Amino acid sequence: MDTYVTTVERDGVDDAVAAIIARHATLPLVAVLRALMQEYGHLSEGALRALAADRLVSLSRLYSLVSSYDDLRLEQQYEEALPAGKAAPLPEQLEESASGATGLLQGGPITARFEAPARSLEEYRAAGGMKAWKRARDLGSSKLFSEIVLGPITRQPDAWQRVASAGGDAVIVANCHGGDPLARQEDLLLERDPYSIVEGVMVAGQAISASRGFIYTRPLPGQEVERLQAIVAEMTALADSGIAIEVIAGPASLVAAESSVVVAVIDGLRPVPNVSDFSARGIWGRPTLVDTGECFAAIAAVIGGEEEVNTRLYQLTGAVERAGIIEAEASSSVRDLMEIAGARPGAEALVGGLSGRFLTEGEVDQEMLHLKPAIGPRWRLIHVLEDPRDIYPMAVQTAAYNAASLCGACVPCRIGSVRMAEMIPEYLVDFDKLEELARTLELTGLCLTGRGAAAMISSALRYVS
Ligand code: SF4
Structure with a gap:
C-alpha cells in the first residue's frame, strides 16, 4: 500500500x-x-x-x-532490497562498430555547424544562428505553425495538430535520447550544435503557444547537463523567448526514448511505456508535444534559412568503408545510404538497431521513409553485415540482450521476449512455434521497442526459412 x-x-x-x-x-x-x-x-x-x-x-x-x-x-x-539489472551488456559486434560511427560522411543544412561547432552564443549568431527566432516573431504563430506542420520537417504532423487544437498552455519536449544505445545521431547533435535544438524549441513555443520546454537526453555527466543548461539560459534570456526550458536526463533503458516514457519521466512517474494520449493532457495535465531533437534542429534550419530542408540524419555502421553519420534526403533508400558509406554491392543490413529488422539484398531498395514506423533516430540506424550467414547469430545475441533489457511493463513482452531468447538458438527444433510467438508479440507488445524486438526475430526467421 x-x-x-x-x-x-x-x-x-x-x-x-x-x-x-x-x-x-x-x-x-x-x-x-x-x-x-x-x-x-x-x-x-x-x-x-x-x-x-x-x-x-x-x-x-x-x-x-x-x-x-x-x-x-x-x-x-x-x-539491497531493490530490483537490480537496469542495463545489460550489448552484443559486442554491434557495440564496437557503433562506437566508431561518429564522423560526418555527408553534411547538409542540419549538420552545417558540425565541423566548426559554435563555442558561444556569439559564435552561433555570427554563423547565422538565431535567424529562425527573429523570423518566427515576424511571421506570427499561425503562419509559423503552417510552415512547420505542412512542410516535411516533422514526421509527426498529426501530433502537432492535436496539441495545437487542444488549446491552452502547452509543454514541448525535444527528445534527444536515442533510446537504442547504438543510435548516436542525437548525441552528436547535442554535442556539436545544441544551439539549433534550443532555437528550434523556442520557435516551436511561438508556433503552438508553449511556455515550458524540455531538452530530454540520455544520462549525462553533471557538468554536461550544466553546460547545456547554461546555453539554454543564455539563449532564452537574450531572446526574451517567453518559454522556460530545462535540460533533463532520462534513464538508460531501451524504452527511455518512447514518447510516453519521456512524458512519464518529466511527470515524475515510473519510466515505462503506457498508452495514454498526452497530446491533450500530458505533462502536468497540459497539452504536450514530443518530437526529436533532430526535428527541432531542422526547424531552426528551415525557418531561419531560404531553402527547404527535407533531410534526415542516418547512421551507417558495420561492413562499410566509412562508418559515420550521413545527412541525406528523407526519400533515400537503404541502398543509396549503403552506397555512400561504401558497402559491398548486395550486402544485407540490420535496419533500426536492436529492435529493427534484417533486410536482404532484394529489400534494400525500400525508402527509409517507408520502413514502419520510421520515427526517431533508431530507425535511421543501418548496420551492414559482412556476410549473410551473420544474420542468425546476430539475431540470437540481440534477442538475448533485448530479453534482459526490455522493461517488462506488459505481460506478452515480459514473458514472450524471454521465451523467444530461449527458443531462438534452437530454432530448428520448433521453428513454427517461434515464428508464431514472434508474430503474436509484434501485435500485442505495448510499445514500438518491444514490438520491434519481436519483428527483428521474425525478419531473421524469414531469412533462414
Ligand atoms: S512491449 Fe516490452 S518493452 Fe514495451 S512496454 Fe511491453 S514489456 Fe516493455
Missing part, C-alpha cells in the same frame, strides 16, 4: 534538504532527486519523506523512481 507522509513528519526535515527541494520546486521529481544525490551522494529516507510531503506523492512512488535510474542511489540498507 502507498505510504503518504504527514505534516508532522515533514516538520522534522533537515533545513538543507528542505532548501534544495524548495530551490527545485518547478522541476520534475527526477531532477530534485538528482540535486539531492549531488549534495549527499545518496538519497536518505528523510530526504525522500521530505520530498514526498512537499510534492504530495507517495513514498513508494519515489522508491519506484529511484529503482529505475542508474544514477540514483539509496542508503545502503535499502539499496
Whole structure:
C-alpha cells in the first residue's frame, strides 16, 4: 500500500534538504532527486519523506523512481532490497562498430555547424544562428505553425495538430535520447550544435503557444547537463523567448526514448511505456508535444534559412568503408545510404538497431521513409553485415540482450521476449512455434521497442526459412 507522509513528519526535515527541494520546486521529481544525490551522494529516507510531503506523492512512488535510474542511489540498507539489472551488456559486434560511427560522411543544412561547432552564443549568431527566432516573431504563430506542420520537417504532423487544437498552455519536449544505445545521431547533435535544438524549441513555443520546454537526453555527466543548461539560459534570456526550458536526463533503458516514457519521466512517474494520449493532457495535465531533437534542429534550419530542408540524419555502421553519420534526403533508400558509406554491392543490413529488422539484398531498395514506423533516430540506424550467414547469430545475441533489457511493463513482452531468447538458438527444433510467438508479440507488445524486438526475430526467421 502507498505510504503518504504527514505534516508532522515533514516538520522534522533537515533545513538543507528542505532548501534544495524548495530551490527545485518547478522541476520534475527526477531532477530534485538528482540535486539531492549531488549534495549527499545518496538519497536518505528523510530526504525522500521530505520530498514526498512537499510534492504530495507517495513514498513508494519515489522508491519506484529511484529503482529505475542508474544514477540514483539509496542508503545502503535499502539499496539491497531493490530490483537490480537496469542495463545489460550489448552484443559486442554491434557495440564496437557503433562506437566508431561518429564522423560526418555527408553534411547538409542540419549538420552545417558540425565541423566548426559554435563555442558561444556569439559564435552561433555570427554563423547565422538565431535567424529562425527573429523570423518566427515576424511571421506570427499561425503562419509559423503552417510552415512547420505542412512542410516535411516533422514526421509527426498529426501530433502537432492535436496539441495545437487542444488549446491552452502547452509543454514541448525535444527528445534527444536515442533510446537504442547504438543510435548516436542525437548525441552528436547535442554535442556539436545544441544551439539549433534550443532555437528550434523556442520557435516551436511561438508556433503552438508553449511556455515550458524540455531538452530530454540520455544520462549525462553533471557538468554536461550544466553546460547545456547554461546555453539554454543564455539563449532564452537574450531572446526574451517567453518559454522556460530545462535540460533533463532520462534513464538508460531501451524504452527511455518512447514518447510516453519521456512524458512519464518529466511527470515524475515510473519510466515505462503506457498508452495514454498526452497530446491533450500530458505533462502536468497540459497539452504536450514530443518530437526529436533532430526535428527541432531542422526547424531552426528551415525557418531561419531560404531553402527547404527535407533531410534526415542516418547512421551507417558495420561492413562499410566509412562508418559515420550521413545527412541525406528523407526519400533515400537503404541502398543509396549503403552506397555512400561504401558497402559491398548486395550486402544485407540490420535496419533500426536492436529492435529493427534484417533486410536482404532484394529489400534494400525500400525508402527509409517507408520502413514502419520510421520515427526517431533508431530507425535511421543501418548496420551492414559482412556476410549473410551473420544474420542468425546476430539475431540470437540481440534477442538475448533485448530479453534482459526490455522493461517488462506488459505481460506478452515480459514473458514472450524471454521465451523467444530461449527458443531462438534452437530454432530448428520448433521453428513454427517461434515464428508464431514472434508474430503474436509484434501485435500485442505495448510499445514500438518491444514490438520491434519481436519483428527483428521474425525478419531473421524469414531469412533462414
Ligand atoms: S512491449 Fe516490452 S518493452 Fe514495451 S512496454 Fe511491453 S514489456 Fe516493455
